[in-house]
Amino acid sequence: MEKPDATIRMRLPLPMGKALFAGIFLFIGFVATLILSFEYQNQIEELIGINLAQISIVTIMIVMVIPWVVIAWVLLRRFAHYGLLSLYHDYLTITSIESKKLIKRYPAAAIAFVKIQHLSYHFTFNDDSDFSGINMSVDKNCEDQLLKFDPVFHAFIQRNKIPIQEGVVL
Structure with a gap:
């Protein structure tokens, strides 16, 4: 795997x-x-x-x-339930922490755009021409996790040519 x-x-x-x-x-x-x-x-x-x-x-x-x-x-x-957002070369997955099951697998081409704000992200997807989105935020005390994740996330965005949109993540 x-x-x-x-x-x-x-x-x-x-x-x-x-x-x-x-x-x-x-x-x-x-x-x-x-x-x-x-x-x-x-x-x-x-x-x-x-x-x-x-x-x-x-x-x-x-x-x-x-x-x-x-x-x-x-x-x-x-x-509230928690999951893991995992970035691969050309897709991302969301997995449940409790059941270890794959919740959703998104190819990079299905991501319409990403909004980035300090400690939070908003992904908007093209799922069968319906838009769906995920707001993802990181707790204030998990900044070390974000520091490790952020450079890889930006490389993922650049490699897959995902547009970054201006705006506020709600």
Whole structure:
């Protein structure tokens, strides 16, 4: 089996169904928390001594959103999977770290363009004339990995004549 020129760890895109479920769950939970806090404001005042009727709605919303942000972060960490992006001479592969299975193999000719921004990349592919893209970012504490990967990545781009596009990687 051919050995890759360079490999780097990346977070795989979150499946749309899981992202949609998490977003709807968080929104409904946040709204339900707000409604219940006003419904039971007398009991809350007796319990913690704070009268919600005398506090600005914006302040209450900010305080109520904090636990939901923590829950969202936990869900994202739980649903996130990591993979390996491997560069070969004329193609790249994405492999799952957990199952060691090949997720996708892209020939270099299928890459429409690449956007490069410090610590992140965006690949846009020509998959059967449909455009699909991958945002890849490297953690701030993995800069040594990026230093080893970056020169090989630039050589891969030049060797395969992949256009680099200006813009911001979101």
